[in-house]
Amino acid sequence: MRDEREAPAEPAREQARPRLIGRGPAARARPLLSPTAIGPVNRGRVLQALFDLGPTSRAELARYAGVNRTTISGIVQPLLDQGVLVEGAPLPAAVTGGKPARPLWFSPDAAPICAAMLMPHMAHTALVSLTGEIFAENVCRFDPDPASAGPLIDGLADCLARTLAAAGRPPLGIGVAVGGMVDTDSNTIVAVNLAPVLARYPLGQELGRRFRLPVSIDHHPRAMLLGERWFGIGRGLRTFAAIYTGEVLGCALYLDGHLYRGPGGGGGELGHTFVQLDGELCRCGRRGCWETIATLGWLRREARAAGLPQPDAVTSSRLAELAVAGDTAAARLMDRYARNVAVGIANLHQTMSPEVYVLYGDVVGGGTAMRDAIARHVRELVPPRPGRELTFALGDIEDRATLRGAAGLVLSENLQFAL
Amino acid sequence: MRDEREAPAEPAREQARPRLIGRGPAARARPLLSPTAIGPVNRGRVLQALFDLGPTSRAELARYAGVNRTTISGIVQPLLDQGVLVEGAPLPAAVTGGKPARPLWFSPDAAPICAAMLMPHMAHTALVSLTGEIFAENVCRFDPDPASAGPLIDGLADCLARTLAAAGRPPLGIGVAVGGMVDTDSNTIVAVNLAPVLARYPLGQELGRRFRLPVSIDHHPRAMLLGERWFGIGRGLRTFAAIYTGEVLGCALYLDGHLYRGPGGGGGELGHTFVQLDGELCRCGRRGCWETIATLGWLRREARAAGLPQPDAVTSSRLAELAVAGDTAAARLMDRYARNVAVGIANLHQTMSPEVYVLYGDVVGGGTAMRDAIARHVRELVPPRPGRELTFALGDIEDRATLRGAAGLVLSENLQFAL
DNA sequence: CATGGTATGTGCGAGCCTCGAACATAGCAC
DNA sequence: GTGCTATGTTCGAGGCTCGCACATACCATG
Numbered sequence: 001m002r003d004e005r006e007a008p009a010e011p012a013r014e015q016a017r018p019r020l021i022g023r024g025p026a027a028r029a030r031p032l033l034s035p036t037a038i039g040p041v042n043r044g045r046v047l048q049a050l051f052d053l054g055p056t057s058r059a060e061l062a063r064y065a066g067v068n069r070t071t072i073s074g075i076v077q078p079l080l081d082q083g084v085l086v087e088g089a090p091l092p093a094a095v096t097g098g099k100p101a102r103p104l105w106f107s108p109d110a111a112p113i114c115a116a117m118l119m120p121h122m123a124h125t126a127l128v129s130l131t132g133e134i135f136a137e138n139v140c141r142f143d144p145d146p147a148s149a150g151p152l153i154d155g156l157a158d159c160l161a162r163t164l165a166a167a168g169r170p171p172l173g174i175g176v177a178v179g180g181m182v183d184t185d186s187n188t189i190v191a192v193n194l195a196p197v198l199a200r201y202p203l204g205q206e207l208g209r210r211f212r213l214p215v216s217i218d219h220h221p222r223a224m225l226l227g228e229r230w231f232g233i234g235r236g237l238r239t240f241a242a243i244y245t246g247e248v249l250g251c252a253l254y255l256d257g258h259l260y261r262g263p264g265g266g267g268g269e270l271g272h273t274f275v276q277l278d279g280e281l282c283r284c285g286r287r288g289c290w291e292t293i294a295t296l297g298w299l300r301r302e303a304r305a306a307g308l309p310q311p312d313a314v315t316s317s318r319l320a321e322l323a324v325a326g327d328t329a330a331a332r333l334m335d336r337y338a339r340n341v342a343v344g345i346a347n348l349h350q351t352m353s354p355e356v357y358v359l360y361g362d363v364v365g366g367g368t369a370m371r372d373a374i375a376r377h378v379r380e381l382v383p384p385r386p387g388r389e390l391t392f393a394l395g396d397i398e399d400r401a402t403l404r405g406a407a408g409l410v411l412s413e414n415l416q417f418a419l
Numbered sequence: 420m421r422d423e424r425e426a427p428a429e430p431a432r433e434q435a436r437p438r439l440i441g442r443g444p445a446a447r448a449r450p451l452l453s454p455t456a457i458g459p460v461n462r463g464r465v466l467q468a469l470f471d472l473g474p475t476s477r478a479e480l481a482r483y484a485g486v487n488r489t490t491i492s493g494i495v496q497p498l499l500d501q502g503v504l505v506e507g508a509p510l511p512a513a514v515t516g517g518k519p520a521r522p523l524w525f526s527p528d529a530a531p532i533c534a535a536m537l538m539p540h541m542a543h544t545a546l547v548s549l550t551g552e553i554f555a556e557n558v559c560r561f562d563p564d565p566a567s568a569g570p571l572i573d574g575l576a577d578c579l580a581r582t583l584a585a586a587g588r589p590p591l592g593i594g595v596a597v598g599g600m601v602d603t604d605s606n607t608i609v610a611v612n613l614a615p616v617l618a619r620y621p622l623g624q625e626l627g628r629r630f631r632l633p634v635s636i637d638h639h640p641r642a643m644l645l646g647e648r649w650f651g652i653g654r655g656l657r658t659f660a661a662i663y664t665g666e667v668l669g670c671a672l673y674l675d676g677h678l679y680r681g682p683g684g685g686g687g688e689l690g691h692t693f694v695q696l697d698g699e700l701c702r703c704g705r706r707g708c709w710e711t712i713a714t715l716g717w718l719r720r721e722a723r724a725a726g727l728p729q730p731d732a733v734t735s736s737r738l739a740e741l742a743v744a745g746d747t748a749a750a751r752l753m754d755r756y757a758r759n760v761a762v763g764i765a766n767l768h769q770t771m772s773p774e775v776y777v778l779y780g781d782v783v784g785g786g787t788a789m790r791d792a793i794a795r796h797v798r799e800l801v802p803p804r805p806g807r808e809l810t811f812a813l814g815d816i817e818d819r820a821t822l823r824g825a826a827g828l829v830l831s832e833n834l835q836f837a838l
Numbered sequence: 839c840a841t842g843g844t845a846t847g848t849g850c851g852a853g854c855c856t857c858g859a860a861c862a863t864a865g866c867a868c
Numbered sequence: 869g870t871g872c873t874a875t876g877t878t879c880g881a882g883g884c885t886c887g888c889a890c891a892t893a894c895c896a897t898g
Contacts, residue, residue, distance in 0.1 A: 030464055239682055267771050286802075
């Protein structure tokens with residue numbers, strides 16, 4: 001345990017340095033800006049703006065970014081020459097006249113991104129174009145309970161190799177969304193439930209060695225969030241959250257224009273926050289975690305208690321069907337489930353107050369009815385704050401969202417120059 | 420209510436723009452960098468580094484920031500000429516020889532910052548030097564339950580005027596820490612408990628008009644956090660949290676090198692997150708908020724139930740005294756209180772995982788015993804994450820921390836060019 | 839069909855800022 | 869005194885954006 005010091009009572013400054021806490025010896029300031037750094041940064045920001053706006057002319061981009069048109073031309077021209085961008089057909093001019101604008105957009109022939117999801121029981125790989133299309137998909141299933149990480153990694157690598165073979169040109173990089181804890185500083189898997197052999201596996205390094213491409217890995221809710229940020233509802237938003245529901249709960253945050261990764265890639269482990277201190281025993285050994293009331297485990301126990309048919313196969317999707325068919329017990333259970341999910345979202349909202357929540361996993365099966373129920377409960381559970389609104393959206397189906405998210409990892413690495 | 424859309428199933432891009440959610444018409448990209456912008460940004464970062472490191476030579480700053488020595492000289496020279504910085508006595512050279520370094524530090528004659536705290540019952544103003552010293556303090560008390568905002572604002576303004584009269588040169592600006600909700604976009608008070616007349620008062624604008632100085636306002640936990648970031652334990656940390664306890668709970672977050680302010684200045688309202696869904700009724704009308712178990716209200720009710728003397732005057736400080744004196748009931752209550760405080764911190768930790776927590780308000784009175792108890796409970800309530808450590812620190816006494824924090828608001832405005 | 843109006847995209851020189859190399863400075867050790 | 873080391877400064881080179889002027893392309897009107 002590190003020493004725990006108190007703020008001094010004496011005038012602060014004399015021995016300023018010894019009082020610093022928690023800084024490694026290699027601590028570095030945020031680097032200063034240099035004229036040469038401007039280029040890549042601005043190129044990244046222009047491309048971000050393109051993602052956020054869709055096909056856009058140079059003049060429009062200049063207005064959006066608040067810079068001179070010539071600046072945009074200078075940034076964009078090399079990208080056109082390299083074939084990253086293409087110039088679309090001239091748009092009809094506005095009624096007021098003027099030279100018609102030529103929108104810029106990503107070339108279908110630009111380098112794609114190789115995306116992968118790695119789950120305990122399967123791997124799924126694909127190429128993702130800069131326009132968000134998914135192609136060259138490959139899937140492989142793993143034996144349950146493998147004795148070592150080898151077979152899983154080999155399976156994933158085979159899948160990746162097949163997918164990469166379909167790429168016309170070398171992709172920008174490989175992004176992997178992992179169904180478990182990931183240390184994003186070291187590109188290493190920390191632990192995967194149901195696949196303990198993957199604990200501490202240096203996945204980034206290993207894939208980089210095999211394929212000679214930059215590799216970005218992260219855990220899967222964060223990847224989904226980035227998929228949304230680059231290709232989905234998150235485009236142009238400054239602050240939003242992704243919530244994954246199902247057997248477990250997951251969460252990721254986009255705050256103030258940046259994916260939030262806590263120290264060592266922590267943060268977002270909302271499933272084990274307390275919502276009922278003396279509640280049910282959780283898998284983590286504590287009582288009353290959000291996971292004890294907002295996962296499929298809870299739902300199925302309650303479905304059995306309510307006498308629903310096939311309680312162990314109940315999902316939000318099934319509940320919604322039953323409710324539509326007039327099963328009032330199912331409708332009641334669905335509402336209670338929605339409220340339980342809403343509790344965790346409400347707590348998150350009080351803590352960080354993002355503007356938009358994107359829901360993934362099981363609750364997506366419940367459709368708009370489920371989404372609206374969750375939204376209603378969250379609004380009821382959060383003290384009103386005048387002028388602030390809340391938006392709830394249903395995310396893509398799981399694999400699609402995750403693959404796009406894995407691609408988003410690579411994009412973020414390439415475009416979001418930290419500064 | 421805003422419409423709530425789903426991610427489309429078709430290839431994403433064609434009608435990209437209509438799908439954007441939650442963007443005002445004036446949405447702007449992060450601005451591009453320009454050569455002229457580099458100057459102020461780098462100056463700000465060098466000054467930040469000075470705050471973080473204490474008195475430091477040009478060469479050391481250059482190493483820390485990873486830039487050429489000449490660059491630092493170029494940035495620092497104008498600041499020396501203006502009298503913001505001064506060159507200290509040459510430090511003895513290292514054993515290995517070399518020209519002795521001349522550390523740079525803030526001049527005692529540099530422009531100070533005018534800091535204020537505005538609470539329902541009082542105002543407290545002071546000048547804060549760039550070295551963190553507090554002087555020219557003034558205090559005024561308000562009548563309870565005033566009929567209008569006028570007298571409160573006049574009282575604050577009088578206080579400010581007296582403090583400003585003591586300043587040798589015009590201060591950098593006025594920072595105000597407000598004991599209530601603040602909209603930092605509009606520099607307006609949203610609401611203050613116990614002083615409803617201040618609701619929606621445009622404090623920033625009014626003080627700017629009266630004193631012709633830049634004004635920054637924010638709610639007081641966030642100010643305290645910034646005080647720590649610039650003058651205290653937070654120097655050089657990338658991610659930490661401030662937790663205020665007492666009659667109410669407050670919280671502020673410094674994430675990845677930035678103060679977190681949610682949309683419209685929201686976020687950090689941890690007091691009304693649920694920790695016991697069927698718990699006590701909270702002032703907010705909901706049940707089981709953290710505030711129902713981790714404030715002085717709870718503590719005093721329990722003190723009465725435990726038969727402690729003068730239960731309505733119990734504080735952490737008093738509890739600690741009793742416990743030291745051998746009162747086991749007090750010791751037990753103190754531990755329960757510490758655990759209740761720890762619950763909210765544990766939830767925050769799961770959500771954002773900051774490295775360091777600085778505690779303010781009532782629990783500071785409980786001293787290291789209280790801090791250690793809270794630390795122990797948090798560590799017990801959070802699933803372990805290998806390699807991550809948690810640090811707990813006691814903050815300054817309240818007014819001091821808050822005034823420095825108010826000064827920190829102005830510094831952040833001046834130095835932390837958003838970018 | 840010619841003309842004026844409007845908006846887009848492109849050269850060109852100016853200005854800002856950092857960088858590297860070379861140099862002056864100031865202490866230590868022998 | 870001589871060599872060594874590290875700090876701080878001088879100066880020219882290079883990267884990037886900006887404003888201005890200009891070519892281009894379409895509309896509306898008479």
